Amino acid sequence: MNMLTEAAVEKALDQKMNTVPYKMIGQDVSVYYGEKRALFDVKLNIRENTVTALIGPSGCGKSTFLRSLNRMNDTIDNCRVTGKITLDGDDIYDPDIDVVELRARVGMVFQKPNPFPKTIYENVAYGPRIHGLAKTKADMDQIVETSLQRAGLWNEVKDRVNESGTGLSGGQQQRLCIARAVAVSPEVILMDEPCSALDPIATAKVEELIHELREAYTIVIVTHSMQQAARVSQRTAMFHLGNLVEENDTDKMFTNPDDPRTQDYIMGRFG
């Protein structure tokens, strides 16, 4: 009974999505890899404290869009981004914007768990250290503990924070990566297919975690799994061939999409 009410409240919340303010605004975002154009004038806004899922067939540009939100595309040699993306109203491609600060505000979790080959503690402490978030060792210990707790990993690793992060299981590694991203207190967390390398149990844990993180952070998640998008997100955006096909409340998207292409994709007719 209790569960039902909770679900009902959530549903009500989801339906009020349209009133939630925007955290990031993307206007006419196009991305080119050399001569090849990967994204075509995408207009997509990310709402605050919301999980936005980006779905679509392989090569549709959803990861490209995600990576342009914290300028990870800058690290690719011949990649060029046009259009405008703002974070709280500031243009993140403005030459005055410090990309280091931007990436501290917009954190990222990758497809394959990629902990540093260092201790669990060092993995989490690295970000706060380079951003100068902790004055003392006690501060740092606190940050590490809180971050691991937020990532739901503290109870599993609290006795072995000085062991290597690469010795954890795949799911634990991915949660360690989430803890590492959370440790620098970002406002937005980008997740690029965070569960594609995980087994179903680990996936469930990460999804649960995403659900909890939503209260404090704005989350954008790229996923190949439609069920996952339906489970974790409140808003869903569907990409196809570099175009944004449709962006809508997740409920509506999976029951009554506006665009026939979304319908086809969700029904499994392509992709």
Added chain:
Amino acid sequence: MTNIVSPVAGAVVSKAPERRDIGIKRRYAAERRFQAYGMAAIAFGLIFLVILLSTVIRQGYTAFQQTAISLPIEFTEKTIDPSNKRATDPSVLVAANYGALLRDAVVKELNINASSRPDVRDASAMLSKGAPIQLRDMVVADPSIIGKTINVTVLADANVDSANKGQIDLSVDEKNRKINDKQVGWMNELKSSGALFKQFNTGLFVNGNSSRPEAAGLGVALIGSLYLMLIVLVLSLPIGVAASIYLEEFAPKNRLTDLIEVNINNLAAVPSIVYGLLGLSVFINFMGMPRSASLVGGLVLTLMTLPTIIIATRAALRAVPPSIRSAALGLGASKMQMVFHHVLPLAMPGILTGTIIGLAHALGETAPLLLIGMVAFVANAPTTPLEPSTALPVQVYMWANEAERAFVERTSGAIIVLLLFLIVMNLGAILLRRRFERRW
């Protein structure tokens, strides 16, 4: 149309095509043959390695022992300082006839008739010509020994040494060998009395070069090689690593960097003697650096080692998974923080391995050193890299050109020393790789 097609399609579905003979037996035979070729190739290589090593060790192990003769030397004042002037003029001690002391001692020891000049000459010839200098140094260091009799161990002449080690064929006619029957007899006499014996050849590692094989050593070459290695390490490691990091992590990928990359690979293939010519014309002729100095040798070998280190370092950097780079950048690390906090530590074992292999290569390099004059006869140990010196492989080359029988074993001995250094360095490379290898 459909009527014609459907029976054919049906036939294909219902009946699989007959299996063609694909020659399974022949395939397995071919695989076994290939494995046999491989094993034969390895055996071939091993045989040559064993032949090489066994030849070198068989010829060279004797170089680590040297025949010495212990004689009671009477430091008579009459011979050393007849007019008793040493208090006022110490140079008489330097100029004194120490050969006479040795001659008297050996004549007395062997009970030779002192009036038979040929016998006395042959007997004195059994001692190294460096022995009088040894006595001189003893007296100059402590003049109070004049008038006393002291047991002194001096080196035997190289020919006695060779005969003692059985390297001279005593069955040939006496005239055709460097040691006559009388000397052989004396040698055996001294040997049975315990005055002539073999001892560990410390001189091989301490002495400089000498035209007397029994006194020739690798001391200068060892110091020279040490200077070379230090200079190469200090210059080529930072330059090579910095160049690779820039090329691999920072430089834009364009035509210019492609060109640079191709040229670095080409430089690694340039014959080493060309680097020697370059060093001769640039460092010595143009910049006026001293000839035969290990500084110039080190610079030339640095140029030669740089491409090796750059290639190894770039390979090591490239082997660090891109996900580590993304992780660091995604946390807001700057590119430099990413490189120095994460990529470089992970690439370090590869870089160190490449560096040590480059150094080992430089240690064994001879040709460029010949051109910049490190092939000189150097008897005194250099105190700075600016003084003339030789290197281990050059010493091997020089001794291999000598005629005396005793230099043959010294050449092989020097090769053994050089090989030992190379083996130690390569072992170090393997251990470093094992020790720091990390999994991710």
